[in-house]
Amino acid sequence: MVEVTARPVAAEPSGSRSRPGEWAAHVALAVLSAAAGVALAPGYVDPMLVGGLAAGWAVGGVLLTRALVGHLSSFATVVAGLPVALAGIVALAVWRPGPVPDPLGGAVDAVLRSGARILTGALPLPVAVDTLALPVLATWLSAVAATLAWRAARPLVAVLCGVLPLVGAVVLNAAAGPPAYPAVGLAAVAAVALLALSDGRGERANGAAAVATARIRFDTGGAPRGGAARGRLLAVAVAAVAVGLVAALGAPAALSSWRPAPLDPRAGVTAPVRTDQALNPLSYLSTWAADPDEPLLTVESDRRVELRWVALAEFTGSTWLPERGYQAAAGTLAEPDPPVPHASRVSADIAVDRLPGNWLPVVGAPRTVEGVDIGYDAASGTVVGIDAGASGQRYSVSGDVAGWVPEELAPAGVPGEGVFDRYRQLPGEVPGRISDIAAEAAGDGTPYQRAVNLARYLRHTYTFDPAVPSGHGYPRLERMLVPPGERGGGGTSEQFASAFAVLAREAGLPSRVVVGFGPGARSGQSEFEVTTGDAIAWGEVYFQGAGWVPFDVTPGGREAASEDDQASEQGGSGTAADPEDDTVADDRRHEPADPPGATGDTGSTGTIAATAGVGGALAVVLLVPVLRAARARRRLSLRASPRDRTMGAWRELRDGLRLAGAPVSRTRTVAEVVAAAERLLPESADGPRLGGLHRAVNQAGYGPAGAIEAHPAAKAADETRAYLRALRASLPRPRRLLWWLDPRPLFWRAS
Amino acid sequence: MTTPTSRNDADGSGSTGGAPTARKVAASADLFNQMASAIDSVVLGKPEVVRLALVAFFAQGHVLLEDVPGVGKTTLARALAACVQGKWRRIQFTPDLLPSDVTGAPVYNQSTSEFEFRLGPVFANVVVADEINRASPKTQSALLEAMEERLVTVDGARYALPSPFMIVATQNPVEMDGTYRLPEAQLDRFLMRLSLGYPDADAELAIMRGRILFAAEDLQPVTRPEDVEGFARVARTVHVSDDVLHYALGIAHATRRHPELRVGLSPRATTALVRAAQVLALGEERNYVTPEDVKRLADPVWAHRLILTPEAAVSGRTGTQLLAELLDGAAVPQPAPVGSGR
Numbered sequence A: 001m002v003e004v005t006a007r008p009v010a011a012e013p014s015g016s017r018s019r020p021g022e023w024a025a026h027v028a029l030a031v032l033s034a035a036a037g038v039a040l041a042p043g044y045v046d047p048m049l050v051g052g053l054a055a056g057w058a059v060g061g062v063l064l065t066r067a068l069v070g071h072l073s074s075f076a077t078v079v080a081g082l083p084v085a086l087a088g089i090v091a092l093a094v095w096r097p098g099p100v101p102d103p104l105g106g107a108v109d110a111v112l113r114s115g116a117r118i119l120t121g122a123l124p125l126p127v128a129v130d131t132l133a134l135p136v137l138a139t140w141l142s143a144v145a146a147t148l149a150w151r152a153a154r155p156l157v158a159v160l161c162g163v164l165p166l167v168g169a170v171v172l173n174a175a176a177g178p179p180a181y182p183a184v185g186l187a188a189v190a191a192v193a194l195l196a197l198s199d200g201r202g203e204r205a206n207g208a209a210a211v212a213t214a215r216i217r218f219d220t221g222g223a224p225r226g227g228a229a230r231g232r233l234l235a236v237a238v239a240a241v242a243v244g245l246v247a248a249l250g251a252p253a254a255l256s257s258w259r260p261a262p263l264d265p266r267a268g269v270t271a272p273v274r275t276d277q278a279l280n281p282l283s284y285l286s287t288w289a290a291d292p293d294e295p296l297l298t299v300e301s302d303r304r305v306e307l308r309w310v311a312l313a314e315f316t317g318s319t320w321l322p323e324r325g326y327q328a329a330a331g332t333l334a335e336p337d338p339p340v341p342h343a344s345r346v347s348a349d350i351a352v353d354r355l356p357g358n359w360l361p362v363v364g365a366p367r368t369v370e371g372v373d374i375g376y377d378a379a380s381g382t383v384v385g386i387d388a389g390a391s392g393q394r395y396s397v398s399g400d401v402a403g404w405v406p407e408e409l410a411p412a413g414v415p416g417e418g419v420f421d422r423y424r425q426l427p428g429e430v431p432g433r434i435s436d437i438a439a440e441a442a443g444d445g446t447p448y449q450r451a452v453n454l455a456r457y458l459r460h461t462y463t464f465d466p467a468v469p470s471g472h473g474y475p476r477l478e479r480m481l482v483p484p485g486e487r488g489g490g491g492t493s494e495q496f497a498s499a500f501a502v503l504a505r506e507a508g509l510p511s512r513v514v515v516g517f518g519p520g521a522r523s524g525q526s527e528f529e530v531t532t533g534d535a536i537a538w539g540e541v542y543f544q545g546a547g548w549v550p551f552d553v554t555p556g557g558r559e560a561a562s563e564d565d566q567a568s569e570q571g572g573s574g575t576a577a578d579p580e581d582d583t584v585a586d587d588r589r590h591e592p593a594d595p596p597g598a599t600g601d602t603g604s605t606g607t608i609a610a611t612a613g614v615g616g617a618l619a620v621v622l623l624v625p626v627l628r629a630a631r632a633r634r635r636l637s638l639r640a641s642p643r644d645r646t647m648g649a650w651r652e653l654r655d656g657l658r659l660a661g662a663p664v665s666r667t668r669t670v671a672e673v674v675a676a677a678e679r680l681l682p683e684s685a686d687g688p689r690l691g692g693l694h695r696a697v698n699q700a701g702y703g704p705a706g707a708i709e710a711h712p713a714a715k716a717a718d719e720t721r722a723y724l725r726a727l728r729a730s731l732p733r734p735r736r737l738l739w740w741l742d743p744r745p746l747f748w749r750a751s
Numbered sequence B: 001m002t003t004p005t006s007r008n009d010a011d012g013s014g015s016t017g018g019a020p021t022a023r024k025v026a027a028s029a030d031l032f033n034q035m036a037s038a039i040d041s042v043v044l045g046k047p048e049v050v051r052l053a054l055v056a057f058f059a060q061g062h063v064l065l066e067d068v069p070g071v072g073k074t075t076l077a078r079a080l081a082a083c084v085q086g087k088w089r090r091i092q093f094t095p096d097l098l099p100s101d102v103t104g105a106p107v108y109n110q111s112t113s114e115f116e117f118r119l120g121p122v123f124a125n126v127v128v129a130d131e132i133n134r135a136s137p138k139t140q141s142a143l144l145e146a147m148e149e150r151l152v153t154v155d156g157a158r159y160a161l162p163s164p165f166m167i168v169a170t171q172n173p174v175e176m177d178g179t180y181r182l183p184e185a186q187l188d189r190f191l192m193r194l195s196l197g198y199p200d201a202d203a204e205l206a207i208m209r210g211r212i213l214f215a216a217e218d219l220q221p222v223t224r225p226e227d228v229e230g231f232a233r234v235a236r237t238v239h240v241s242d243d244v245l246h247y248a249l250g251i252a253h254a255t256r257r258h259p260e261l262r263v264g265l266s267p268r269a270t271t272a273l274v275r276a277a278q279v280l281a282l283g284e285e286r287n288y289v290t291p292e293d294v295k296r297l298a299d300p301v302w303a304h305r306l307i308l309t310p311e312a313a314v315s316g317r318t319g320t321q322l323l324a325e326l327l328d329g330a331a332v333p334q335p336a337p338v339g340s341g342r
Helices: A019-043 A047-069 A074-095 A103-120 A129-151 A155-172 A181-197 A208-220 A225-255 A281-290 A432-442 A447-461 A474-480 A493-506 A596-635 A642-659 A670-680 A691-702 A710-730 A733-738 B004-010 B022-040 B047-058 B073-083 B099-103 B137-149 B184-188 B201-208 B225-236 B242-257 B267-283 B291-305 B310-314 B319-329
Strands: A295-300 A307-315 A320-322 A325-329 A344-352 A365-370 A374-377 A382-385 A394-401 A511-517 A527-531 A535-543 A547-551 B062-066 B088-092 B104-109 B114-119 B126-130 B151-154 B157-160 B166-171 B190-194 B261-263
Touching: A019 A047, A019 A129, A019 A155, A019 A181, A019 A225, A047 A074, A047 A129, A074 A103, A074 A129, A103 A129, A103 A325, A129 A155, A155 A181, A181 A225, A281 A307, A281 A493, A281 A511, A281 A535, A307 A382, A307 A493, A325 A382, A432 A447, A432 A474, A432 A493, A447 A493, A447 A535, A447 A547, A474 A493, A493 A511, A493 A535, A596 A642, A642 A670, A642 A691, A642 A710, A670 A691, A670 A710, A670 B291, A691 A710, A691 B242, B022 B047, B022 B073, B022 B225, B022 B267, B047 B062, B047 B073, B047 B166, B047 B190, B047 B225, B047 B267, B047 B291, B062 B073, B073 B088, B073 B126, B073 B166, B099 B104, B099 B137, B099 B151, B104 B151, B114 B157, B137 B151, B137 B166, B137 B184, B184 B190, B184 B291, B190 B267, B190 B291, B225 B267, B242 B267, B242 B291, B242 B319, B267 B291, B291 B319
Parallel strands: B062 B166, B062 B190, B088 B126, B126 B166
Antiparallel strands: A295 A344, A295 A527, A307 A320, A307 A511, A325 A374, A344 A394, A365 A394, A374 A382, A511 A535, A535 A547, B104 B114, B151 B157
């Protein structure tokens, strides 16, 4: 078949728009597509870089699509753009390699696993190809789809293409940083600009956009064309800036007092980095206490630092269990929430000689860990090495070490009922003696006062005994916690820490056990050697606004411990005055790594997600007929000019034929299309005829510029309606049912 | 009988400015349809060919009717002639026909002792040239000049032909013995080549039963020569959008590059099509040309102007086939009203 070069057959939908308007629209498309990246950026180590990358990809997608769309079909444009996007991923893999060093393999790995990496990585995420592939590809696709929709004269669909990824990004990153007002503001500005530039007819959005559109139409109504274009552009700019200001400034102000903690989707994900469950750091303490001189690790730092190793929050009745799931993390870790009070940044180089498991000792609330691939559990502040035990590792770590001020803590409360219950759970039947002691020793007072009382009681009533064998369950605690006045009752920090945490829980305080190391003995200029004797466990209690506060509960076993009996916990001076650690938004009841008994939580998250997914899908499905019907109404609307109404009827007919499985070739004239359409229906004398449409379309499409009359346009619209009704009725039942549900017509080109 | 187009002449002759007004369009279409139905009553069952012939008539072009004997070629030509209140002549072409038999010749007038020019049969409004391919090339070329120039030159003197002037030539494509094929240049001067084909069964039965209402000679003239000129003037102002022009041009370009064609369509061919399309549009009461008009007229106006390569001709391809293929593959400009992209 010979190709015939007839001129660009359909007038470009944009043909009637002014050039500056067209450019402005494309800028708006790029901004809209980049908004999702901007919303996601705070979750990364380098937000500026990520935002810039998203913007670059959005611009690239828009420009490439704009260049291709005149020459290729929509589908071909999407396909033709993909190699460019994938080449970009490979380039990204060269520049910022992920776990797979080979660029091609890295790119493939990134495309396949990016989503999982983002969900399971600890915040902030590293800027690497495997955490960027999904956002940049989504940005690209959104830019391409939005541009295509825009070129196909579907401004609402274009806006939707940008808003959907933005919603995804906002939901994904809800817990990562401050609310994404700037991104939403950008998107709102772009959306308003797009809707306004789309010449407003028909596609009315609700809310501010509609108002802005209406105003612009009013402003420019009746102006001569050239001036109108400039005037409209100005009005669009003003409206866009106004909406942007409202979205970016007004919304934060209005919503500042309303602070429900957002649900972090990461909470619903099982953290992928695991530790050996057979190991329990707490049970090493008694062994180590009996043989206190074995070197464990060397710390190089300009000051004495105490190290945190593992936090154990789940008590089974016979043992405390460490967290089991950790998220792969970048070298930079998120700031704890609430922030560490009176924090000072301390850094140290640590060389582990020999430690069981893969938990890595860190300083305070860790902020950076370099030299080793790590997993991180933000709730417990525990760091683990990925794919490697701790022994033999060398790494640098820095962290925020708290300076506790008892006066500040004194009035602090504990989280209310229902929050942090995980840290108040005591399984099974609590032995009566423990309940009695908890009630008696804690006494009355503020939560902080009661915690101090408990610590003081333990320190003063019992003795440190390194000979006591390992064990920290109820039986062992019962044996240790002899009634006051009786002699006996001793143990290592293992038993004391466990006893404190259990007693605190019995007293209603959220608590946990932490294992760590003292500063060790100076062995060089700035080198400290930590031995088995430095290992120690302590208890921590969570106070509202302060976070986890450590309490030293072991009597005398350590020098410098509890000199001042006034508060056993303390600041920089002494003992396990450790950094407490970070924590946790209120909703952290849904912990990663839930205890085995608590899977219901994850289940309910899953159910919520599934419900939301099904609901969202249902909403989209229901949205299609609404949009379709609205468009059909708009196209055939009496309010449209006769010309537009005629062309609207023509497009409805073409879409209808395509939907009925008889698409219209571009080589067919109006007469041929109409004839083919009439042949589609079963023969019937009084069947719907399309003669009026035929004539009106020809006149509107090829006639002189003069107005076409209202009457022929109305006839064309009526004929089209009647015909499409008859066509639907003639279809087999499944097709008829799907007629209004099919979303494809929304994306078909208008020509 | 009203003479709508003459009335239109009075109000500004429409050849300047925009498309013709609705009133002019309606009057012209009325005239066109009157003639069409008059001829339809004589040439049964061939409304499309009748209308195309009328289009050529109003476009002031010439028609070549090519078909086997006995399908009504001459009837159509005579009916067309009879509808116009003017002179019509018929020339039966034979091998021994001389140019002067067509154009006329100077004759010695004994009474005045001078040569006078005696007008030949070509001096008429409608000339039916029967079996044009039987005349010698010399005679054919005499007709050629008359067709193109609308002038006859004899002995250095020029004589203008009447207006409207139309030649309806017939030829028999089957019987080739003793004929002279029309040269390409002459073919190009026919606005249309039409073929009647056999009538359908109903029409043929009616013909057999002798139920034809009128013989061609019985037709009453429907129009006057001035009306035809007025119609033509209005037709020249019918709106042709750029999209439609580009569409026609695209097809013409494709014929020039087509591997099976030795010669594609000339600019004369493309202008002829536009002229015919304007008349057709007006005849259908439109003041604008659509791509449908182009499609409909492409074969009658263009097919006879295409010259196939010898290989294509030997393998039985025809200009009609090639054009149909080209039209089938050419994207039609989609109606998209100016000023409203969405």
